[in-house]
Amino acid sequence: MNNTYTSAETFKAWIPLALVATLMSGLVCAAVQQNFRQSANDPQIQMAEDLAAAWEKGQDPKALAGTNQIDIAKSLKEFVIFYDASAISVASNGTLDNEAPSPPTGVFSYTLEHGQDRLTWQPQKDVRIATVVTSVNEGKTGYVLVGRSLREVEIRENKLTQQVLTAWIITLAALFLVIVGLEKYLNNKEV
Numbered sequence: 001m002n003n004t005y006t007s008a009e010t011f012k013a014w015i016p017l018a019l020v021a022t023l024m025s026g027l028v029c030a031a032v033q034q035n036f037r038q039s040a041n042d043p044q045i046q047m048a049e050d051l052a053a054a055w056e057k058g059q060d061p062k063a064l065a066g067t068n069q070i071d072i073a074k075s076l077k078e079f080v081i082f083y084d085a086s087a088i089s090v091a092s093n094g095t096l097d098n099e100a101p102s103p104p105t106g107v108f109s110y111t112l113e114h115g116q117d118r119l120t121w122q123p124q125k126d127v128r129i130a131t132v133v134t135s136v137n138e139g140k141t142g143y144v145l146v147g148r149s150l151r152e153v154e155i156r157e158n159k160l161t162q163q164v165l166t167a168w169i170i171t172l173a174a175l176f177l178v179i180v181g182l183e184k185y186l187n188n189k190e191v
Contacts (some may be wrong), residue, residue, distance in 0.1 A: 010179055017175045025168040033157050037130070040153045041118050042147040043078055044132035049114070051080060051144045052134045061091035061142075070094050072101070073127045076149050083108070084142040094147065095122055103131065103145065112139040121147065128154065 053063055061082035070079040072094045079094025081101075087108040092100035101123040111117045111133045121131040129147040136142050 010176075010183055013183070014176050015180045016126055017179070018172050021168060021171045021175060025171070029164040032160055034154055035152050036160070037120070037150075039133055040130035040148070040150060044130060045077060045116075045118070046146060047080065048132045048134040048144050048146040051082075052136045052147065055082065055136050055141060055144065065091040072096050072129060072147065072149065073124070076152060078146055078148040081147075082142060082146045083145065085140055087143065090142065091113045096127065103133070105154060107131075107133055108139075108143060109133050111143055118121050120150065 004157065054064055055061055057139055065080050065082060070077050070093055073080055073096055079092070080088050081092040083102070084090050087102065087105060089100040089102060094100065103119075103123070104120050107117055107121075112135055115135055115138075117131075117133045119131050120131075121129045123129065128150040130150050130153070131145060131147040133143055133145045136144060
């Protein structure tokens with residue numbers, strides 16, 4: 001009996017391996033991307049909690065914010081904005097178009113309920129901020145927002161996507177060649 005393999009059978013044998021390679025590539029890309037993004041919050045978490053504690057102890061938000069103004073559209077430096085209990089800016093060292101920007105009001109509602117919110121905020125096109133908002137005295141005093149640009153993180157994410165895509169394509173091709181080589185070997189062995 002002749003058990004020679006056809007190209008359709010080769011393709012059928014390759015598909016499950018291609019699916020596994022695709023799922024694994026997607027998993028690697030998603031896991032590393034999330035690590036990049038979540039790590040982008042680390043300095044802001046510490047700063048927001050420390051500044052909220054200082055404000056609760058009676059320190060002046062204007063003194064805590066300092067006088068150096070940071071253009072959040074251009075700088076990678078962390079910035080801080082203090083909001084009162086009504087979510088109105090009372091002190092800031094971060095500006096966008098020469099004003100202290102405000103996130104959507106839902107951010108303050110969430111923060112009031114949960115104590116802290118960590119989010120990606122896009123106050124305008126091409127400005128994406130890793131943002132941490134912490135309530136002060138459970139929202140009775142106000143809120144501290146600390147943010148910094150995601151520009152460098154997003155550059156890393158794009159490089160990661162390119163690297164995983166390249167590795168995925170090479171893996172698919174290599175798996176196909178292995179299947180073809182294995183089938184040729186089996187066909188020669190049967191002859």
